[in-house]
Amino acid sequence: MKRLGLLYLAAQNLRRKPFRSFVTIAIVGLAAGTLFSATLLIGSVDRSLEVGMERLGADLLVVPAGYQESGQAALITGAPTSFYMDAGILNQVKNITGVNQASPQLFIESMVSSQCCTGHVQLVGYDPGSDFVVSPWLKDNLQRSLNQNEVVIGSLILANKGEQVHFYGHSFDVAGVLDATGMGVDESVFMSLDTAYLMAQESAQVAESPLDVKPGQISSVLVKKSPDTNVDQLTQRIKTNVPGTTIITANELSRSVTDRISGFKRGFIAVDAIVWIMSLLTIAAIFSMIVNERQREIGLLRAMGSSRRFVFRLMLAEAVFLTAAGGIAGIFVGGAALFIFKAIITSSLGIPYLWPPLLTFVKLMVITMLLSIVSGAVASLYPALSSSRLEPYAAIRQGE
């Protein structure tokens, strides 16, 4: 035998006007979905930046003058690029006061037809002796450095550990797959500098399209500053002492991403605020209508022995049911929309993306749900209070 409790009555009441209930759920769902998906997107970008920058491990990058934007794009989204400068620059950088560590990298765009990948991927040659990007990972996960025909790949490269990938006529064994960062690293293939030079050298014989990269060329120098050095001062020193280069600082990278999503953030805040206000007003209007329509019933409930508090709670429960349903719908639809359109959004905004850990995901769901429920309770507060204050006899007569 089912219990005729307050929640049951509230649920039954909502069945009366399914279209009205649906519209209320849809409006709250829109507000909740916008909040959920946009917060998730922003949080994922932030997380990606955090993880990606940690993986990069450098305070700044020295690249040839004129390649600041393509260097940033390669690091943030993995957009393949290739530019070169003389390896002698490495020593110039190393000798600058305030430089703690400096390590060269060589960028090579793969050919479109590479077996593992759709489109170009970024091949990155690193110096095992000085590297602080891949080597710490190798130390933790492989307990050795890479052999000549081995590579470590980013998480989005379609190959598994132990499989082979092929670039410029060379086959490489995949020694490991790096953890996802949401940044360019995920779409990069790392090999030692010597291997990269060898691949370039032999490409003339074995590749369809030979590489024009010679030993003694590098693409960037990753720099770790000394603990007591100011990044801006160090940047200035490098600019002065190493002409023909430009500097990308880690802060600039972060700022570049932040700038790209700042417009989106502003737009989101404005749109979501409008949608939430609209949903609050709609709920308030709908519940005022409900109270008017159901005056006689409220009077009857009071005549049967319901207290004012019960009537108040009944109205609140109806509102909370609707807004909770809206919250759930918003979370699922918003989450699904983000999942489906993530690639389009991130490529059009040029931002990195890394799904948050499960706990963050759950927290965001709970916050969205709570906000939806509180909105329902707040918006229906006045109508609920009015209904509870109706004099039973007057309510019954006015409902006639």
Add this chain to the structure above:
Amino acid sequence: MIVLKDLSKTYKVGPSTVRAVDKVDLEIPRGQMVSIVGHSGSGKTTLLSLMGGLTKPSSGRVIIDDINIWTLSDKEISKLRNEKIGFSFQFASLFPTLNALDNVRLPTTFSGGQPTDHNRAIELLKLVGLEDRIYSYPGQLSGGEQRRVALARTLMKEPRLILADEPTGDLDEDTEADILDILKRINGEGVTIVLVTHSRAVASQAQRALRMHRGLLSEESE
């Protein structure tokens, strides 16, 4: 026992004041069946609402079982209505999303509900002749059937006082007779019944007849 002392209810209608109930004094002993007749607008329904604590008097007292009900808190007066008073209205007063059984059980919602409520509700639906319509929704019931369900609901909490406003209005003769028969049976069990009616035939079923005229109450025999 119900005692009304110097009971008045006035309304403001524009600049003037309408005395719907005017200094009414009345005592109804326990177990009596009383009818109140009068023209439309004479104040019968307002008086019934005052007796049941559905509207607050402008002055005077309503005393049920030695308790002046308007000294009680909302919670207490709600409990009193739930446990001691059954209302029957002149309109179909069922909740459309609840079936007949749940409509009858509804008053138990406010007192926590008991496992026996289900069986009692079915017994009451049998009493009003609707044992085959237990799971029907109000929209599937005729007007007469809806009134029977409403009567069953009135009896659900075994009230000691039933306040019935035109309990047989708009009903066919058979249904009217059935409902009056049930009310008389309940009255025979010691339940006090006050029924407001236009119908002299219905009024004649009561042990005592009162007349309401312009807010003033008098014994019908006077």
